[in-house]
Amino acid sequence: MRIPRMLLILSFASLVQVAKASEPRPFELGVVPYLPTTKLVMAYQPLRGHLENELKRPVVLSTAPDFVTFLERCLRKEYDAIVLGPGLGRFVQIEAGYQPLAVTSRNIKAIIIVERHAPYTRLKDLSGKRVAMLDPMIVLSQLGRETFRQSGMQPDRDYRIRIVKTPSNAAHAVLQGEVEAGVTTANLVPQLAEDMKHRLRVLAESREIPGLMFMLQPTPALRIDQARDILMRFEKTEAGRQFIDAMVMDGLRMPSEREIKSLDVFLPEFRKHFKR
Template sequence: MTTRRASLAWLGTGWALAGAATAQRPPLRIALAPFLSPAALLAVFRPLREHLEHALQRPVEMVTSRDFHSLVGEARRGEHDVVQLPAHLARLAMLDWRYQMLAGPDERVEVVVGVRGAGPVRSIGDLRGQRVGMLDALSLTATVGRAWLQAQGLDGAVTVVAQPSVNAALYALERGEIGAFVAADTQLATLPASTPRGERVLVRIGGIPGPLFLARHDLPAAEREDLRAALLAFQPDPARPRAASNAPLRPVPAASMAALDAYVVVARQLLAQGAR
C-alpha cells in the first residue's frame, strides 16, 4: 500500500474528548487527494476532520497517497471508507466502481499558469522551451493544463515535469528548475507559510469543480447518510481562504458530473497506459 499515514497520536488528539464509547468505534478512514505535501494537506483538513469526529461521534482517520495514480488504485481496491478525488476521477469511480456521491465544494476553482514574478516569461509565447511543472497526469489540473498547452500549440514546445505537490512546484520555480507551473487558485491559497511565494499568474486557463468526497459502495446506507449530513453541516472558517478544505460542501448535480465525461476518457487512457 502506498498510502501516507499521519501518526496515530496526531490524528487522535480529539478522540478522548468523545468518551470511551466513541473510542471503541472503528475509525472512519478518509483518503485525501494528494495536491499538497502530506503534512500540509492534513493540517488544512484538520478542521473538517475534527468537525466530522464531533458530528459522527467516532474517530476519523485522514490519510493521503504519494500521487493520484496510487490513490486511484487504492480506491479501485476499496481500501478506504471515503475517498476525495478530483471531479473527473470521482465521475470515473461512480461509473466504474459504484462509489456514491457525498459532497464537494460549492464553488468552482480556476486553473492558472504561474511563473516567477521577476522571471523571463511575460507572455504565453515565452513558455516555449520552458519546463512546466504540474501534478501527476491523472490530476484534473494537469489534464486541463495539458489540454490548454495543446490548444496553444505548445504541447511539443515545452517539457512537462510532474511535481509531487503544489508546494513542491513553488520550490522548484524558486530554484529555477521549472519556468512555469499549473495549479488551481484554491490550492495556492492553502500553501504553508514557508512556501516561496514569488509567483505571478500568467493566465487563467479554465474553471473546474473542486475535489469530491465519495463513499465506498458497501458503506452501510445509514452510515453514508450520517456522513453526508455531517459534511453538509460543515461551516468554513471566514478567517481562512476559501479552498477545498474550507468551503461549504454540497452534492454535485448529475448534469455537472456528466459534463466531465471527456476528461474521464483521458483518465481511462492514462490508467490503461499506467502513466504518472
C-alpha cells in the same frame, strides 16, 4: 484450588481481545495529496473531529505519497470516504462505487505560474522551456495542457514537461529555478507562504470545472443522505466555517447530475493509465 498464573494471563488476554473486537473499526477518510502531508493532516483535523463526534466511532485521516497511489487505493476501496478532485471523483464513482456527497462552492481551474520577474508575458514565450505539472492523467494537468493547446503549443514539440507529485511541488520547482513555469491550482495560491506568493505571478488560466469532491462508499450503516447531512452540518459549525475559510472552499454544495457527467471528458486518460 489455585488457578495457574498462566491461565489467568491467558484469560485476561482473551477478555482484552473480546473488548477490542467489540470496538468499532475506525472510519477512514482519504484525502488526495494536493498539499504536503503534515499540512494536509493538520488542515483536515476539524473535519475528522466532526465526523468522529457524529459517527460515534474513531475516524482516521489517510493520504498517499502521490496521486496515482491514492487513486489505486480508491479503486481497491480502501477508504470509507474520500476528498479528491472532480475528475478523479467521477472515475472512482464509475469504477469503484463511491458516490458524491458535495463539492466545494469554489470551482477548480489550472493556472500557469512563473517567477515574478521572469520575462514571459504570454504562453508562447515558454516555447522550448520546462514546465512542471502533475502526471498527464490528472485533471489539473489535462487542464494545463488544454490551455497550452489553445495557444497552439504541444508538449515535447513546443515545451518540455517535468512531472511533479503535488501542485505545491510545481510552485517550488519554479521558485528553485528547476523549471521556467508550473501548472498548479488557483486554490493553492492563498495557502502558500507570503514570501512564495510575492515571488510568483500567474501567466495564464484554464477554464473552470467543479471543485473538490467529497465522496462516500455507502454501506447499510451509513447511507448517502445520512453522510451528506453530517457533512452539511459541519459547514454550519464554527470549526466548519473556519475550515472552509482556511481551505478557500467558499462553502459546500450539491453537484448537479449535468456537472458530474460533464467530467466524463477526463475519463479516457484515467482508463488508458489503468487499462479499464
